[in-house]
Amino acid sequence: MTTPILSVQDLTVAFRSEQAWRPVVHGVSFDIGPKETVALVGESGSGKSVTAMSIMRLTPRDSTRTGGRVLLEGRDLLRLPDAEMRRIRGDDVAMIFQEPMTSLNPVLTVGFQIGEALRLHRGLSQRQAEAETVRLFDKVRIPAAASRVHDYPHRFSGGMRQRVMIAMALACRPKLLIADEPTTALDVTIQAQILDLIKLLQEEEGMSVLFITHDMGVVAEIADRTVVMVDGRAVEAGATEQIFRRPVHPYSRALLAAVPTLGAMKGQPHPARFPIVDRATGEPEAAVPLPDTVREGERPVLEVKGLTTRFDIRGGLLSRVRGRVHAVENVSFAVRAGETLALVGESGCGKSTTGRSVLRLIEPVAGSVLVDGEDVLGLSPSALRACRRRMQMIFQDPFASLDPRMSVGAAIAEPLLINRLCSRSEARARAADLLRRVGLKPEMASRFPHEFSGGQRQRICIARTLALEPRLIVADESVSALDVSVKAQVVNLMLDLQASLGLAYLFISHDMAVVERVSHRVAVMYLGEIVEIGPRAAIFGAPQHPYTKKLIAAVPVPDPGRRRQLHAVRSDEIKSPIRPVDYVPPERLYREVAPGHVVQVWGPEWEAPAGMAAVA
Template sequence: MTSPILTVSNLTTSFRVEGQWKSVVRNLSFDIKPKETLAVVGESGSGKSVTALSIMRLTPPQSSRIEGSVKLNGKELLTLPDAEMRHIRGNEIAMIFQEPMTSLNPVLTIGFQIAEALILHRGLSRSEAEAETVRLLEKVRIPAAKSRFHEYPHRFSGGMRQRVMIAMALACKPKLLIADEPTTALDVTIQAQTLELIKTLQDEEGMSVLFITHDMGVVAEIADRTVVMYNGDEVETGATEDIFASPKKPYTKALISAVPKLGSMIGKGRPMRFPVVDRNTGESDVPTETPDTVKAAERPVLEVAGLTTRFEIRGGLLSSVKGRVHAVENVSFSLKAGETLALVGESGCGKSTTGRSVMRLIEPLEGSVLLDGVDVLKLNQHDLREQRKRMQMIFQDPFASLNPRMNVGTAIAEPLLINNLASRSEARDKVADLLKRVGLLPDMANRFPHEFSGGQRQRICIARALAVEPRLIVADEAVSALDVSVKAQVVNLMLDLQARMGLGYLFISHDMAVVERVSHRVAVMYLGEIVEIGPREAIFQNPQHPYTKRLLAAVPIADPARRLQKRPVSNDEIKSPVRAPDYVPPVRQYREVSPGHAVMIWGEEWEKKDPAAIAA
């Protein structure tokens, strides 16, 4: 029997808080065998990332205490001198963090940063390190690796930056790779590429992987064995197949049930709430279809026609235009009251710019945006402010969109007071009602944003958006950064509010499984244009455009039996939307596949470029 690469026994990590030691990981034990992938899964605050930092001894020494045992090939790491531990970091254990941009130095080229690790740890000369760096960049499938050696991190997409981090981690051929939420913030296609890349490199290099995530769909895709954590404790451990087939603990059942499954909406006419599992009993409610609040005869609450938004690129302050970013190009759609239209696509496709252009947070170049028949783009500032009461926006990062110095009661009341919709005493009562409506307690109004979890902060942002009783809500990636169970709660809340208030949602997302659950209709965007639009069932059951097929093929499926199957994943980056100043966009033609289902007619370049999409 082969001995484990890593053995963790009774790991307990504590932090000093106000003079007291508070344990955040308690008596955790597991081991990782050669070439094995172990997933540590749980929600934010469960102790997953602290476990990884404790293994690497990266917690702050003045305010943290690590107890227990961590052995790498039989060598105890917790008692090693700092100099020896520095040698092990990078050489024998490497780590990839969740946000690659904060892990890379923005003022150094990516080639220099990878070469530096090779010079420091493997003693290579500068020229040898540069040659090895190019080989590593090619290994992680970065196109034109040699020409991109001298580029800075900001010139790479999120997925390509994550590949650079993987190349850096592999530089010294580590025995163990710790991947801490490496795919959480990535688009579904980039996530699929990253997971396939880690699996391929694991086979080639023969290394073990400790994979930290909150997404059970990703766990099913990559892990041999799984450790489930909750509030610092190990809840359940076992082979991934066994945990998915027969989870023993209520919390594990709750995590698995909250994973949106592609195809679960076949035969369902309207959006459905996620099932809610009690963490203490494991009992699950049976979700029902939401009531139909779409009034077919009514005029659409939102009508967008020919919307075009471009950004000029200049060489300097007074220089001429060198090019333009064609962020949104001739986009048209409508949205009825009580209906959800999902706008989907990868980062850079123009989804968020479309949402901001509709709200006139960005000034479009041309087109019309009719809100209840009024063209928002033609209003002066005073009339626009009046019209904005009828349309509100929920942003992706709730912490960034709340004032940290303002308690949440004041933040929710602010739009009421600014728009003279309530007196101060009336606003206080309305805030209490709104907090109850989004599942929070009225006495939470006196707390500040940092005192809430991510899911609670997003609920506060929803309460603030509802304060002025809008007709339309633009939800820009409103649930993409949330834990899987919190995501389910927030989506359920949005569906309940829609059913009660007849809200129209423009739901911007890259998460196809969530989109299938919540939407009535779906519009797929690529390079600023809608390439396919139609009823949810038509898009998911009969996708026509190769790009739509590619998005759907990339969704992780929560079935461990499929883990060893190779999936056709395209390694192409999304093309650049930057065009020359004199560029004239071609006139696009659409064909109607079925009532309400239209697809852009595409050329042969899609088939040549993306066989994976066609195969899917």
């Protein structure tokens, strides 16, 4: 039998809280063999990140009590002196964190930060360290590596910053790489690139990987074995294929049931709720079919024509306009009552700016936005305030959307009081009713935002959005940051509310698998323009534009049998939307390939580079 690189035996972790020790990890054990990838899976609060931090001995020393054994090739990391542990970190064991921008020093170049590790651990000179950094940048596929080593972190996109972190982790050729949610905050195409990169580098370097995630689709793509955690305990462990085919523990079955799978909606004409499995029994709840909610004969709730939003870039002594960000360029679409139009694309494509421009949270420079036939862009401030009762927004981060000093009941009642729609006592009663409607208890109204989980906070934001009985809701990445099972619950809630209230949704997301389940129509954005729009079945079943095909090809497939396959995704960054002051956008041509399915005619820039197959 092969000796494991890492053996975690009966690991326990407790944090000191108010003079008492609170256990958070209970007797977790697993092994990682040479060149093996083990996934540690669970929702937020399951203890998986604490387990990884304890392996690296990065938890606060004064407030943490750790027990058990963590053996790295026979050496117990929990018993080593601090100096020896410092040598092991980055040398024998390296770690990639979820948010690269918080892991990189913003005042130092990325080359200096990687070179520092090379000089400290491998004893290289400054010139040798810079040459090795360039080689590492080439290895992780960062374009123009020799020039980019002198750039600061803010000059890189999110995906490229994560590549820098991988280069830093690989600098000392570790035997074990711990990747803690390295793709959670990334767009689907960037996520595919990072997963492919980790697979390739693992083959080349022969290292073992501990991959921490809550995304079962990612687990299927990368892990040889999987350990499922809940409430600080490992409840199931085994070969990834076995856990996906025949999960034993009810919690494992509940996690897998909530995974959005691309292609699951084939043949279904309307959006459908996620199947929910009881995590205590593992039994599926009864499926609730949704009716066709789109009101075809009525005038659309939202009509957008030629919407254009640009931001000036100023510089120089007199702050003259030096250029413009063409964030949204000549965008047109409509949304009917009871309909969900999904706006999809990578970060920087302009989808969130489009949503904010529709509500006039950002002022567009051209176009028209009609809500129930009324032009929002021409309204006075007082008329706009009245119009906003009919259109509301759900933001991505519910915690940042709620006042931490205000109880959730007061936060839900506030729009009613500001618009003078009822008395304080009536507003409190209405807030209690809204909490009940979104699946929370009325008595929770007196609690504050920090006392709720992320999914519960998003439900509170939805309740506040419904307070004014809007006709249109702009949901801006409203489920992107949620765990997979919580995401399923919130999406089901939104679909149920749409069915009962006839709401029109502009659903902004980069998660194509979720979009396929919730949307009636889909609009694909690239560099501020809609490149393809049509019915959901047409976009996913017969995509036409190369960019749409790229997005769909990048979606992780929850099938362990495909985990050795790489994605057919180009690794280039999304182009910059910054243009000169005198730039005139070219006239775009569109063709209708099927009823309601319109695609922008593309140029040679979308042809696959030499030596690379076209995006399938």
